[in-house]
Amino acid sequence: KIFYEKELNFVVSRAWGPGMYDPQYEAGKIDYPLPYVRWTAQRNMEHFLALLADGRVTVDHLITHRYPIEQAVSAYEMIMSSREPVIGVVLQYPQDPDPARTIRLGHHDRQSASAAQPAGGKDLRPRDPVRIGLVGAGLFAKGTLLPALKGVHGAALHAVATSSGVSGSHLARRYGLSYATTDTDALLSDPDIDLIMILTRHGSHADLVAKALHAGKHVFVEKPLALDEAQLQQVIEAYQETPGQLMVGFNRRFAPLTAFAVSRLTRVSRPLIVTVRANVGYIAPEVWVHDPQQGGGNIIGEVCHFVDLIQTITGFQPTSVYARPVEASGDGIIAEDNVIITLSMADGSIGTIIYTALGDKAFERERVEVFGGGAACVIENFRTLTWSSAGRHKQVGSILSGVDRGHRAEMEALITALRTGQPFPVTFESYISTTRATFAAIESLRTGMPVAIG
Template sequence: MKQLIQNYKTGELQLIEVSDPLLKSQGVILQTKNSLVSVGTEKLMISLAQKSYLGKALARPDLVKQVISKIQVDGFFDAYKAVMSRLDMPVPLGYSSAGIIKEMSNVECRMSNVGDRIACFGDLFATHSELSYVPKNMFVKIPDNLSFEDASFVGLGAIALNAIRIANLTFGENVAVIGLGLLGQLTVQMLKAFGCKVLGIDISNNKLDMAKNFGADTCALIGRDDILQASLDFTKGVGVDAVIIMAGSQDNKPIEMASEISRDQGRIVACGMISLDLPRQEFFKKELKVVVSRATGPGKFDPLYENKGIDYPLPYVRWTTQRNMACFLDLISQGKVNVQKLITHRFKIDDALKGYEMILSGKEPYLGVLLEYGEVQESKKRIELRAQNTEHRTEEKMSNVEWPMSKFGIGFIGAGLHANTSLLPALKKFKKEARLIGIANTSGYKGRHAGLKYGFEYAVSDYHELLNDKNINAIIISTRHNLHAQMIVDSLNSGKHVFVEKPLCVNYEELKNIIALYDLKHKEEGLQLMVGFNRRFAPYSTLAKQLLGNASDMVINCRVNAGFVPADSWIHDSTEGGGRVIGEVCHFVDLMQYLTGSLPISVYAEATDIKGEDNVLISLKFKNGSIGTILYSSQGDKMLPRERFEIFSGKSVCVIDNFKSLFFAKDGKIKKKSSFSLDRGFNDEFKAFFVSLKEGKPVVDFKEYVYTTLTTFAIIESIKTRRPIEIDALANSL
């Protein structure tokens, strides 16, 4: 299918072919008929992307501060890699569309059926693409008397409607609308439908005329009219009851203007992207209230609402995102809002780049720009990358190639930020060992981008396509944590070796199933299963192991300045990420196992609260008598290096500081080593993986993976029960 994407690194806007989206539970596959270009937002995105690196830095000083902080902690090289990787991730354009349901999950979606006409919203859902996956709370049915063109305005309409709602207006109030672009014109029409009097303000005479045609009572032209006097004349000397700012501006003029024309106790709603350096004296004098509207209303940016379809009860949250969408379409259906008069341009999806060129150049006036889509000719489960991939063209001459048996065919699942920043750059270095065949990602544009960048032969949305490929004999899994277990099981059952990013799994039942299947497949077919505990392969970890030897009385202190993760992140979701103990503390348990050469036998943990896994103190005891503590906290400042390990043993001490330096002292002699950049072991981890495949035996005892995983489960149990947990007892229960 065709999709529009933007690259922030190169500034390139592309119409590309990607694999069809994967249907998930709680949603539908939309076959797009029309999508609306949000000319203000998308022009801003594209303009930023096309700036030089200096231009981007000047436009986003907030992000520059974050980069400087990262340089100070991780070093320039690692910070540069992270920034470039993030900039290089493609971004889909579009967030308001309409079409028909092509497929739907077996979960009831608002009594919908295949073939129903629906309008959709969401910057990852209602994109400028022929097909898209849309969760059930992010679409509504289209009234019978509306066209797809009408319905494609649903996203912008719901945004304007939400701004009106949070202004807390009553019938007959005087409202000023600053900025009469697409959102402003919709706002004017709905304010009139709500029985308000409207003062329209803009820099364009044409837009003022349009607002008058839509019912604006008075209009004022910035630069010609005295805006303050116009507002006083409009309100008989009182000032407006509310101001809704729909303009986009980098200066402070819109908020200053809004404060000047407001009455005492007035309300200001900032919907457009503006500076909010509030003029305190004016706000103090009038006791003004200002609120920044959050897109389409309650539910927006809530992953439980958007992605999982968990709705808010109507008696408690009357106007959610979805209900605002439906209300807006009803207003069009009743003739109270006219969107057809807002449409200035229509472009076929194949000509979309011409449309954006017109918008960016400003060669002709525009307002409502629609993209039109025809029928999808054929399903595309797989996108061939060989012809597009310069690396394959120059290095491998792909036609009729007979690959050497020493090369392992690799299928890679997941193309997120971690995969692009850490795993794929490391994997690409093993060209002698690996043939990178297929990459799978549910978002086709991400899989295509990573596939081209790292030299894969094709990209798919469904990972089962990789499992059915006889040329692939090893699968690498880098997805969200809740998907690991099923993908491991599917891969082993397909006769594939497996490398899975940590964690191995997120609950006991998954672990039990993996153990049983791996034992069988390893014995009968020689299949290998490796977990991505990369810290044990870091150069300073292996050096520390050599220096310390195999002592049986180690004392290890591990301190992790983990950094804050928002409470609504998928990482904290017990069903999706498993929490930070299962998802990340596992690294440090595994490293302690490696350094001590022993399995953990008991654990006790305390957290700042019984549900908290962000701030936890863990005490571990190992079978050989070694002990260790892990202090894991999200409350620290990023200026402190993230990870530090202190190991005491046999009158010696070894310190690993953030995998950038090592200090070792014994018998009064000191050894120091440091590196320009940090190395957490990703390269050596893959080296070990390919050694295990060649030699047919694991480089890490599978029992260590089991005990690391059990220990993380035990940590959570200990936090809840406030008592020590015996690991062997958990192992014996499997």
């Protein structure tokens, strides 16, 4: 009331301004239009730095102490002790005009020399050990892939490239790598590296795969292979023009229970009915996986696992895809994260994927059911498998055993192929089929119609 009667304005300063915490602004570098927002976080900082440069704003009188960064602990101790008046404390970094992008930590000697590169075709020279260059060192790399690689015969982690030198050097020291770098080209041009493993966000996969193949490397890339047809064509051209082999991280096809199921199903008449249910839990819309450029959404980035799994179980590729989402009713529900996708396979089999973020994360994540030729097979969360045929039942695994989605077996298959000079265990055409099936699912959601895969 007092503000109203006196026509007072109350202004509160903001440290950054509009754009703070907006991923499209911060990471995507998409600025707000000037007529809409005059002072964004970037414009605030640009104007402040310009005022400093012109001498119209001075801060020297606010700085009471300066410490080299090596003495940062002493600086904080001084502040906390209150021994002397403190206003501003500056931590000074070395003024290196050309800081090194690579930190060298050690050296690995190759145990055996490779034969000369054969003319034409894919490079099937044996490597032992297989020297690996990592691109990316996020949670998946640290928590899943590197533990799966540990102890695999012939695998030799050689170097890592990350956007942050701190995370890369920490990982390099932990795993005994030769060097860490923020320059991906340093890995691609390193003649000692045989295999590039791409573990970055989805949007960068296709370009990095193409560059690594053109650099003469073999490539392992986490799913997905590409986010759209243009990216996929980039990969196809690079693969066809170069001798390197390519493997995509569809690990579930390597799970022991998948292998058991496939061995039994080879004796079952076709067609099959395959259902895969994935209870993934809610992922907020602002998370990067939903960003069209960084993540591509969960159908392209996650459902691809289950398309590949159905291909593995049936032994055939999909010919058409039909997808239906839930009717989103607000409350942050993302229609694309709650879908039923039907795959028509080339042998007449049908695969259905139920993918939902509406369930309880505490409930089992995945269930696979296969029916055909008088037999039935159920895989419960890659812990147990039940096989039923002719009135008899066989159970493999135990609910007390850990979940095994095939990461370790996948790494063993990859390294063994390179050590022994064999083709990679999954065909390139299979990866193309899986990727295009996810694109078709997106198109089917848009049109409401089945989409053929050419």
